[in-house]
Amino acid sequence: MISFSRFTLDNGMRVIVHNDNSTPLVAMNLLYDTGSKDEDPSKTGMAHLFEHLMFCGSANIPEYDLPLQLAGGENNAFTNNDITDYYLTIPAGNIETAFWLESDRMLQPAFTQEKLDVQKNVVIEEFKQRYLNQPYGDSMHLLRALAYKVHPYRWPTIGMDISHVAGVTMEDALNFFRTFYSPRRAVLALAGNISPDKAFYLAEKWFGPVNGEIQLARNLPQEPSQNEARDTCVERDVPADALYKAWHVGRRGDSDYYTIDLLTDLLAGGDSGRLYNRLVRELRMFSEINAYITADIEPGLIIMTGKIISGTDLKEAESALNEVIDNLKDKEPAEVEMEKVKNKFESATVLSNTNIMNKALNLSVNELLGDPGLINTEVERYRAVTGRMASEAARKYLDSGNCTTLYYKSSGKK
Amino acid sequence: MGILLRVQPQVEPFNASIPAEPQLMRLSNGAGVYLIDAGTEEVMRTDFIFRAGMITEYLPLLATTTNMMLAEGTLNHNARELSSTLDYYGIFMNLYSEKDIAGLTLYFLNKHAVKALELAGEILFKPVFPGNELDLMMKKRLNWFRISRGKTQNLAMDNFFEAIFGKRHPYGRKVTEADFSNMNCQLLKDFHSMHYSPEDMTIIVSGKINANITGLLEDFYGRLSSEYTYREDTGNVLSESPDKKIRIAKRGSVQSSYRIGCRTINKRHPDYPGLKFLNTLLGGYFGSRLMKNLREEKGYTYGVHSSVSSFDLSGFMVISTDVGRQNAEKAAGEIFSELKRLQDTPPAEEEMEVVRKYMMGEILRMFDGPFSIADSFRSVLDFGLSFDYYHRMAETIKSVTPGEITRLANTYCKPEDMYEIKAG
Numbered sequence: 001m002i003s004f005s006r007f008t009l010d011n012g013m014r015v016i017v018h019n020d021n022s023t024p025l026v027a028m029n030l031l032y033d034t035g036s037k038d039e040d041p042s043k044t045g046m047a048h049l050f051e052h053l054m055f056c057g058s059a060n061i062p063e064y065d066l067p068l069q070l071a072g073g074e075n076n077a078f079t080n081n082d083i084t085d086y087y088l089t090i091p092a093g094n095i096e097t098a099f100w101l102e103s104d105r106m107l108q109p110a111f112t113q114e115k116l117d118v119q120k121n122v123v124i125e126e127f128k129q130r131y132l133n134q135p136y137g138d139s140m141h142l143l144r145a146l147a148y149k150v151h152p153y154r155w156p157t158i159g160m161d162i163s164h165v166a167g168v169t170m171e172d173a174l175n176f177f178r179t180f181y182s183p184r185r186a187v188l189a190l191a192g193n194i195s196p197d198k199a200f201y202l203a204e205k206w207f208g209p210v211n212g213e214i215q216l217a218r219n220l221p222q223e224p225s226q227n228e229a230r231d232t233c234v235e236r237d238v239p240a241d242a243l244y245k246a247w248h249v250g251r252r253g254d255s256d257y258y259t260i261d262l263l264t265d266l267l268a269g270g271d272s273g274r275l276y277n278r279l280v281r282e283l284r285m286f287s288e289i290n291a292y293i294t295a296d297i298e299p300g301l302i303i304m305t306g307k308i309i310s311g312t313d314l315k316e317a318e319s320a321l322n323e324v325i326d327n328l329k330d331k332e333p334a335e336v337e338m339e340k341v342k343n344k345f346e347s348a349t350v351l352s353n354t355n356i357m358n359k360a361l362n363l364s365v366n367e368l369l370g371d372p373g374l375i376n377t378e379v380e381r382y383r384a385v386t387g388r389m390a391s392e393a394a395r396k397y398l399d400s401g402n403c404t405t406l407y408y409k410s411s412g413k414k
Numbered sequence: 415m416g417i418l419l420r421v422q423p424q425v426e427p428f429n430a431s432i433p434a435e436p437q438l439m440r441l442s443n444g445a446g447v448y449l450i451d452a453g454t455e456e457v458m459r460t461d462f463i464f465r466a467g468m469i470t471e472y473l474p475l476l477a478t479t480t481n482m483m484l485a486e487g488t489l490n491h492n493a494r495e496l497s498s499t500l501d502y503y504g505i506f507m508n509l510y511s512e513k514d515i516a517g518l519t520l521y522f523l524n525k526h527a528v529k530a531l532e533l534a535g536e537i538l539f540k541p542v543f544p545g546n547e548l549d550l551m552m553k554k555r556l557n558w559f560r561i562s563r564g565k566t567q568n569l570a571m572d573n574f575f576e577a578i579f580g581k582r583h584p585y586g587r588k589v590t591e592a593d594f595s596n597m598n599c600q601l602l603k604d605f606h607s608m609h610y611s612p613e614d615m616t617i618i619v620s621g622k623i624n625a626n627i628t629g630l631l632e633d634f635y636g637r638l639s640s641e642y643t644y645r646e647d648t649g650n651v652l653s654e655s656p657d658k659k660i661r662i663a664k665r666g667s668v669q670s671s672y673r674i675g676c677r678t679i680n681k682r683h684p685d686y687p688g689l690k691f692l693n694t695l696l697g698g699y700f701g702s703r704l705m706k707n708l709r710e711e712k713g714y715t716y717g718v719h720s721s722v723s724s725f726d727l728s729g730f731m732v733i734s735t736d737v738g739r740q741n742a743e744k745a746a747g748e749i750f751s752e753l754k755r756l757q758d759t760p761p762a763e764e765e766m767e768v769v770r771k772y773m774m775g776e777i778l779r780m781f782d783g784p785f786s787i788a789d790s791f792r793s794v795l796d797f798g799l800s801f802d803y804y805h806r807m808a809e810t811i812k813s814v815t816p817g818e819i820t821r822l823a824n825t826y827c828k829p830e831d832m833y834e835i836k837a838g
Contacts, residue, residue: 022454023782024431060420065701069768071425072775091778093426100423121713125669129716129736133669133838135564237666239560272498281494284550287557307561309553340502347457347504347523354455354621354783 002353002375004363005196007203011211012184015203016363016372017196020356026095026192028088029360030102033187033368034180035082036159037152037220037298045123045159048079049168050176052119054086056111058104071097079157082297083368087357092193096202103206106186109177113170123165127158135238139305139408146230147246147301147404151223182212187367191360223248223299231405240287241308243318244406246301249293249397253369258378259385259393260293264302265341266333266390267291267324272340275304278324285312285320297369302397314407322400329394332387346379430777430808435801436618436791439628441636444613449627450620450791453784456524458621460531461792462538466516466609468584469650469726473601474593477584479551480605481511484518486547489540493547496537503529507537513585514726515796516609524624535634539612543602556594566671566838567736569662574673577660577833578730580653585725612638616795620788652677652728660835667838670742674749675732676831680724681797685822687810689731692822693722695761695769696752697733703752704733712748714741724797731827739838746834753832756823760816773811777804 004018039046054077055064068075068088075088090098111119131137140156148154159165188207190199226248249260267275268291275289286306294300308317352358359375366374436448471477485500485507486493500507506521518538522530562568572588579586612635619627654677679686690698697704697720704718718735737745780790794803 020454022452024428024778025782061422066768067422067425069699069701069772069775072428072771072778074772074775074779089779089782091426091428091775093428094423096423097425100420104420118710118713122709122716125714125736125738126716128668128738133566133667133736135561237564239564240557270497270501272494272501277494280554281550284553287554307557309557336502340498343504344501345504347506347521350455350457350523351506351521354453354457354785356782 002359002363004372004375006367006372007200009183009204009208011208012182013203013207013210014187014367015200016187016189016367017194017199018189018191018359018363019195020191020359021193023192023356024092025089025356026092026098026190026194027356027360028090028095028098028102029189029191029357029364030086031187031189031364031368032084032181033082033185034084035080036155036157037081038180038218039152041152041155043164043168043172044155044161045157045165046168046172046176047084048157048159049119049123049165050173051077051079051084052123053111053116053173054105054109056109056115056119058110059108061101061104064101064105067097068101073098081153081157083365085361085364087361089192089357095190095194099202099206102188103210106181106183106207107210111173116168116170116173120165120168123158124162127162127165131158136236136242136408139242139244139406142232142234143244143246143303143404143406146232146406147248148223150221151298152220153223153296153298153300178213179216183207183210184212187364189360189364189367191356191363220298226404227401229400229403229405231407233407233409235409235411238408238410240310241314241410242408243304243306243308243314243321244408245304245321246404247397247399247402248299249302250299252295252297252300256389256393258381259389260302260397261295262338262341262345262382262385263328263390263393264291264293265344266328266337268304269341269344274324274328275306275321279306279317279320283320285309285317314409318405325394325398329391329398332391334387338385338387338390342382342385345382349379428774428778430774430804431781432777432801432804432808433781433787441632443636443639445635446616447628447631448616448618448791448795449623450618450784450787451623452620452787453622456622457521458524458527458619458623458627459519459521459785459788460534461517461519461618461788462534463515463517463616463618463792463796464610464614465514467512467514469514470609471584471605473596474587474589475597476601476605477516478511479548479555479597480602480609481509481516483543483548483551483602484509484537484541486551487542487544488536489542490536492544496533500533505530505533517615524622527624527627528630531630531634535638538610538615539638541606543599543606545599548597548599548602552594552597556591559589559591559594566664566667566669567734569664569837570671570673570835573660573662573837574675574732574833574835577655577657577835578675578677579728580651580655583650583652585652585728607641611640613640618788618792618795620784622784655833658833660833662835662837664838667739669736669738669838671734671736671837672742672746672749673732673734673835674746674832675730676827676833678722678729678731678826680726680729681794681799681803685826686722686724686729687807688814688818688822689722689826690807691769691773691810691814692756692819692827693720693731694773695765695819696720696756699769699772701768701772704749707748707752708735708745712741714738714745714748718749726797742836746836750829750832753823753827753829757820757828760820763816766814766816766819770811774808777808777811780804
């Protein structure tokens, strides 16, 4: 049971505190409700580039990292489709330094044209390192662009293309900040050696004076439902064929979200999952296979990915995969199999809560979803899913008309 | 209150709180046990450690394959039953084999401790190495191997190890496709009986520990003994490549992966904490010289990192980065000039102070929570050291002088000793 207190500042910023005195540290997680879905389609990659710019100095502090390091702190950040998240840990006695640093960059970042140019290069190298210079590195670019026609989830967080990142101007970056980095879009969570009273006092002191623009309602284009199978085939200089599939599902937090999540666990929750048992162990067609739900705030995807063992035909491997899925649609999983995936989920949840950084992140994300208490009640929600519900969800979502397939073929060069 | 009042808060001094050393206990058969009781959640982790890493193998892949095959069938259960039982009880299993050691780590809810320990005993001491499962394992591994050869980072690292430790030593030798057809069940069985002896294992239990844990460990493992203990000397000798500059071409790559480094001292050497300090200052944290120079000033790379690591018989320092091809030579030039600067000019006390504070914070993080303590303990135990190592480290962090950094730079990381591997 993770206890927490919750508070909202007058400027709209939400604050969650979990006190854990077993650690000499405090973890601070500052989540902004903005991600790559908020980008202009001709300037993708902006949200993530902006995350880099947040480390280039702010209104009253020339450099973010130096004072934090001098206070014994360590930090990082990530951006995804939905959120931009800044996190740090610091010795409890120096937590006020973290409030000072984070509130100052919420007030006003102070990057220059020169810093912008350097960070654009850094992000372009990151783009190359993670997506262009890796075997299969462009697979998610290809799959998303086919699965989504209009919704901004059609591009990955790094951006659609390097040219978008290269084209960002000072004005673009400052506009992005003004629109999306307001206290109303921020959730601050603290976990560790700090009392709620102290945390609320410091939040009021440092973040209270920060004013943001009035939050505009999001108006994202809604993805029309997919009624016809889509597929594409690419050839690349990779050693093995690979198969990628995506099916549209609802939002994280929808009533059947937990059912769909368990559905992917039945299929691919480790080496005892159905896909591994059938396609790797028995048929020996795949060397690895995975399935997961994207857990997005807007309607997301179930994604399956697999690498084919050489000598196996890609289409035959796909038919075998489809048979496993059909089997789940036709026959409800037995109680014991349901129990297995639920137990695994419970274990993973408890393990994740052994770390103050995870607790702070989980509290922030759950607050954004509407209820930080989910950190304690999610296991019960998963427990309520039945085998019948899982089969029904498989029939509803894992339909061939709702499916996008990417055949990623080895060009066979030696 | 307002923007004008934004005065920087005072930085409070803090100390690295290194916990008390876990105490050695022995099961009846002599196996060592350490308990680390800490944490707030009802979970435990158990590490089973054996000196069964690559250093003990006479054929490439033998140590890793034996380890990975442990859970692919035992006297009582086949591979499929094992994985569904582990999953049913929500047990997370990690089989690992490194250069020197190998073993098994389990994470589980306290309520499933008995089941977890029972399964661990079966996996570690009653594996049967079925031929059909080995066949599948080698097919999978060959596929993974081919994919990993497509990454310039892996190509560079493999060639780096070969250059500094030699083509024939297990620390250095490269795996080839042919090695994947050399494994057979009997080799694995022999390797297992030689190197996975219950009497010689070390167990570390960490988490919110159940009172009856020692009784359970004794029941499950205390009476086990091994059939034979003869271990042959693999006769491997460390050597170094005569070529310092190695280039590996990779078709179609848009970046070059660099590994620049050399063999050096390991954790047992008194200078090691000082070398760790030097390394942090050079490229071991976000504010390091290399990150500032190559990333934050020039935008050559997404990241550049320097590390010092220990093996049982040696140690090494390596600087790693991935750079767009157009800037590759310039980036390597900057790395060498940073090494030279360390040799020539003592760092300013201001810069030393940032590293001191950052590293003291790291020590706090290394002991935050039961599993971090277990990791920190393991990494000294493997070298026959104790938490005294961390006390010496904390002392060095406080007191090392700029002149000492210059001495260390001129002793352990001279530019002329560096191997420079570039892939892609």
